Amino acid sequence: MTGLLAGVVLLVAVVLALSAALILARRRLVPDLPVAVTVNDRAPFESRFGTDLLGALATHDILLPAACGGAGTCGQCRVRVRGEAIEPMPAERARLSRAERREGMHLACQIRLRGPVEVELPEALLDARGFDCTVLRARFLTSLIREIVLDAPPEVIAAVRAGAFVSLTAPPHEFGFDAIEVPERFADDWAELRGLRAATTAPVTRAYSIASTPADLARGRLVLLIRLALPPPDRPRLPPGAVSSWLFHVSEGVRIAASGPHGDFRAQDSAREMVLIGGGVGMAPLRAIIHDRLGQGAPPPISFWYGARRRDDLFYAEEFATLARQHPEFRFEVALSDPRPGDRWEGWTGFVHAALREGFLRDHPEPEACDYYLCGPPLMIAAVMGVLDEAGVPSNRIFFDDFGS
Template sequence: MMEVLLGSAVIVVLVVGMSAGLLLLRRRLLPDTGLDVSVNDAVHLAARRGATLLGVLHDAGIGIPAACGGSGTCGLCRVTVTGAGAGTPQATERGVLSASDRRAHVRLACQTRLRGDCAVRVPDDILSAGGGVVCTVASTRMLAPLIREIVVDLPQEHPTEFRAGDFMQVTAPPYRLDFRSLDVPTAFADAWEISGWREMRVASDAEVTRAYSLASRPEDAGRAVFNIRLAVPPAGREDTVPPGIVSSWLFSLKAGDAITLSGPFGDFHVQPTGRDMVFVGGGVGMAPLRAMIHQELGHGTQRHIRYFYGARSAADLFYSDEFTALSTRHDNFGWTPALSEPAPGDRWHGATGFVHEVLWAEMSRHPAPEECEYYLCGPPVMISAVLATLERLGVEPLFIFYDDFGA
């Protein structure tokens, strides 16, 4: 027995010693500090080996946008990275970035883990933006079971002229939230009870920043308008997947509450051409498209504009009266909402089917669909389906502009 115990002790000592030796050797050969990240050849940041590039930039106050919590699905945190220290693109990046993006050294900052020194290029407006500004919530209202409109009053000294398609960064403070405390209108109460969303709880011990597109119209001068979709766990995974950190906090806001914003930023804008414009949206992809349409009509454009918007049922369709009114006032604007699964009580007489199917049915009768410009915004699956439809219509990629929400 003594020999067995002595042998076991020797093995334990050897294993512990070898582990300690390997850790010491790794630390000597691969130190975890002292990496240099050069940003726009103007700022140098110290970083630790293994840190994500997005985390390094955010810790330095450089507000690269991100909407998916670091999962690599939204594609917003695109930066240009050179240097061997950034490694090679991950599989998640190859699913979001095109071949031309990768050839141009474009990376997703949230998926780039640092192995050594590297150089990064970010938009100049993001680098010079500085910290956020504290604003005041003017109003909130629920537009659909999981979508809330939040209107924010901006300080007088903050720029209030936005370009349609811009987004802003929203920073949520540490907080705890029991969803039973949320004010849910009667119209949506049954959906919340049936889905179990009332039972959710969420907590955050640190500040978290996310990017949200602006839905502001010209008449909203001095204010920032957002359409926020509450990120809820997939059905059956409520115990393992938490609700969205920032979207949950935003859903809890009331008029008079403080909110920290930075921006605006963005490069998803209407192109200054004379081509007909076709907008295709879904979910909170509504926000930038709403801003663009109001901007163009408000400026008196003579370009023809068509807007296709997809929702599941009538409960998920919002701003419908607003766009119907616009189509009545402007001969050059048409509005086609489509429901993929209208409920029996919806009494729906409009277009039925997925939005890309309705787009095909109508644009295949257009005399020259390949001559139009297309602006897309919505979930990645919708974007993929619409892109395939546009390829069938013979539309060249240079006439397609899109932003997907992969949260």
């Protein structure tokens, strides 16, 4: 027994000594050298050896979209690096196609600066800025979706294109879900969530699509739809989503650090018929795009197919029904996958991809001539892609906003 104890102590001592030696060696071997970073042929700025490129750019107010906060999973912080080839990291192999990697594309969060680097970025990204906004209003739309209205500076509002998103940063926080004010009608759904706790010791940034109509933007408002990210059912002990929990907790008057607008999900500049398919908070960019196109006068035919589970999960339905009455070129269809008897549902029943196939693709003379915009849960997107493929729609007519899973 004493021998075993001595062995453990010796092992721990060896591990500690090795760790200390590694830290010392790293301090000596990783030099604190300046490294020049050039962006789009502008004057270079100076960063430090070993800094990650995403952070180096952010320090100089170049705020790339980074929904995963640098974990290498969202694939949004793409940049083209010119000059000497840099070996891609495993996260880059997973997120970038072989063709993209051949063209010198990288994930800025995965690049450590080891020498001068020349970076190419779309000019529009250089316009994205960090800003503070204030919560003007927050309300539950369904038991797990909250609408948050923010006021944002005029220059940010002016840069918003329908389909764009902003990045919001939650400060370090800790609270129990019993502190979240929930409307009476959702009290039953929330009974079992009351024991959850949200906590983070560092700021966390996530992306949220802008659902604003042109009228919202004219009043300086960013409308966001936040879905609460709950622990997966098979791992209920995991913490709930860091930023979405905090956004369910914020109230009027709270200041939020943001950046943007970002993103290239937007309506194509064409007269082709538009078909939008969404579910959950995938509603956000689609709502912005629909209002924007209908407001432009003489839009092409537009149809919006929205999938939800039951009537309680529907929101903005009256708004789209009104749009359909006002604009003969706009059609709004809802499919409920699991309506309750009390829902008295007379519309499509089943998944939205099936409704799209039956109600649109099957009888359309030329489905391959339309543009399709998809935004929703990954399973819904995969199922819709399947029926579009069956109908002969080429992939270059399909545009989708990937919120991650």
